[in-house]
Amino acid sequence: MTTDAPIKPHPSPKQYVQIAVILAVLTGVEVGLYYIEQAGVSSRIVYPTLIVLAALKFVIVVAFYMHVRYEKSLIARFFTVGFVGALMLYTVVLGTFGVLAALGG
Amino acid sequence: MASTTAPASTIFRRPKQTSGWMSWLTTVDHKKIGIMYGYSAFFFFILGGLEALILRLQLAGPNGTVLDANEYNAMFTMHGTTMIFLFVMPVGAAFFNYMMPLMIGARDVAFPRMNALSFWIFIFGGIFLYSSFLFGTTGPPAGGNLPGGATDASWLGSTINGGWFMYQPNAGPRFSTGTVLDFGAIGLQILGLASLISAVNFIATIFNMRAKGMKLLRMPVFVWMTLVVAFLLLFSLPIIAVALFMVTFDRQLGTLFFDTFQGGDAILWQHLFWLFGHPEVYILILPAMGIVSETLPVFSRKPLFGYPAVVFAGAAIGFLGFGVWAHHMFASGITPVAQAAFGLATMTIAVPTGIKIFNWMGTMWMGKIKFTTPMLFSLGFVALFVIGGLSGVTHSIVPADWQQTDTYYIVAHFHYVLFGGAIFGIFAGLYYWFPKLTGRMLSERLGKLHFWLMFVGMNLTFGPMHWLGLQGMVRRTWKYPEEYNFGTWNMVVTVGAYTIALSILVFMINWVRSKRRGAESGMDPWDARTIEWSIPNPTPEWNFGVNPEVQALDDWWHRKYDEDDEGRPVRKAEADATIAQFHDQGVNPPAPIHLPSPSYFPFLAGSAFLAIGYGVIYHTKGWGLPLLAFGVILLLSSMIGWSLEPIEEEHEEVHA
């Protein structure tokens, strides 16, 4: 593959494994939080944390395993347009149904 | 760089034919695929037109007796579905396929076999949809005393009948018990897949296959509009795919998404449908906008006025097109806040559209206009599209829209933008680029007759619909009583519709005659601006004998013309020599050229969808599941065979 020489060198296998460990730990924390909420801690604290953790995992996989961090910015733009576009559209749709208000309250 | 992999050892011997029907079946040449798209789309145009003519017979006078209510439902549904999914979209794909690679200076699209796959999926999807005439059944509503359609025994009435937007739960399993709406949902799903594949292909092509020097802002506007349309398809088709899957599951597996008796949601369907449906209308109109942005400068002998603004406005229309879907739902009970927001958003679309119209006028202003047939159609496009656009703005005012919803005023509006707009633009493109296909010109005499008949017919047909709508004539009504006094205008509409039919007949005669006996066009008959005219006509198999290098927007024009002190074009002394030189290298490529080899797999993979579709509909019958399994296996094995087959056989060099 000479045509797509990365701008920055990709991580080494060792680093990939380290990233996987981080992902595994985050998943463990998520499951732990689920039980903490079951035990009676307010979902107002737990749910936002869960969403932040999922977003973190999402970003780590995209940036490192999908190499977006190491690619031309065009790819990041495709990705952002698709993701942000979908997020905005469906937020509006669910908003018109009043679902978001139900989640927030 | 010849392919270095081992010779193909796939299931079949690689097809080699370069002529005859087998060459069309296995071709991966974007030009042949474009031509096939064009002819099949035109075939469906005729079918959709005949359906419209039957509708107009029924409505010509009060209390029509040509059709019964069921047949009328089936006819208007098939008319709309055909014109949108089987005519305007594929004819757009035909132009994209044939012209876009030529306009960016490429040998082919990025993925030639995938391109063929798109076409075959489209064809089999169309066959599938139309096979509902043969196999479809309609039935009374399930579960007792529900209103709804009765069983219709006639073949005309037993085809897809839920309206092109298949509102739920009317088109769900409870109110439409036959199989016709399964044909509708699955057929559209198959057609959508075809468009999605070609969207990915076109975007990759435009991003990656441009000739040297073809920067994004040197691309012809038509290519820009191809790109915008491809993005609209890319982001809107997945939404309708989900919606159609939900309908199919409701009907086949007993899911409850839209069954309002058991917790389903009818409004959800409207959201999902129009999230797709509104971008879809820009998918239909933007190719035509791209075409007239090419023809107007050529026949005004001036560069396009404000090229970056036209490009930007096209992209803005695409972007805003995703934010206005709920204006189709003003009468569905969405909240006042949503109504106000979507009303405002809808009005803003008029801004980029206005920019485009202003720029087209600016292009013609002070130009030396040549009123050729393609120019007449382009002018027709601008005029009629403005009318349709203005009536569109009236829908964005919510209280007015409540009055207009489901009346003929709406029908008038979207026929002005889609017939007056899209179809006039398409004909402008056909007259303009016909020499590229054939090396001959379409007759100007018949062409002008065609234009005037169509222009008059179009206004007779769709103009009076405005008044009928405002008088309260309801859309999708199969007959009206005499005392409503709708009869006179309806008769005018019917006469107009048959005038359009006559004009299409003139066009067909022109096409067939000119293909054989039309005047030879030479290489650059219109003294054009873009690089697709820098190669011989008809286009050689290899497109460009020498890979082009582009130095400017309207590169071909600048090779022929200089500007004098006042900005007027002055033909260069060496212009004729330049044309001769390009012609020569186009006919006799100096170096051998490798072209992708034909393949059986796109056709086979496409045909698998026919088996899959019938398999799903008839899965409760003994032979349904085996058929489904057969389709899936055929699809998988074609894809695997495909991935093992090298793109290009060795010794495939084309020597002129």
Next chain:
Amino acid sequence: MSDIAHDEHLHESTGIETRKLAMWIFLSSEFMFFGALISNYLLFKGRVGYPEPYPSEMFDIPFTSVSSFVLLMSSLTMVLADHAIHRDDQRATRTWIVATALLGMVFLSGQAFEFTEFVLHDPPMKISTNPAASAFFTLTGFHGMHVLIGVIMLLTLAGTSFRKGRLSTATGLNLESVALYWHFVDIIWIVIFTVVYLIK
């Protein structure tokens, strides 16, 4: 699904390999697809009063956590395969491809088990029990279908590798694109796991 009209002057105007670019374009549209399915579930899960049980009462969180973990780790093996092919290490490539496919199959078996449990439960939760169940099965079913297609692509790659002795990055099905697809399916599951399973 990878072929390129190439000729002696092939160049990529953007500098991104065309098959990879196409995969990214396709994946950006997949957001719309899964976005619609997830929205369906969010819309219907709160509409109570229809026949029980609802999906949220049925989840077996320890079980699903394990299968989520398996899918997450398959992303690691996938990226290692991708890394190996770039260094032309054919043995390692083959090993990691097969490992990824196996992990994918473990995930799919887990999903099959979960679905079976739900359907055999008393009272059963079937796809036609209530709209929330319809949305749940449709969402996770389509995700599973994506995993299945990924497994088939991986097995095709492995088969090619055994048959020809080596995988090439230059022609045919492209490992890098398959890897992108695989990671995408994984990140969708990251979202589903949190939004559907963990948040009630």
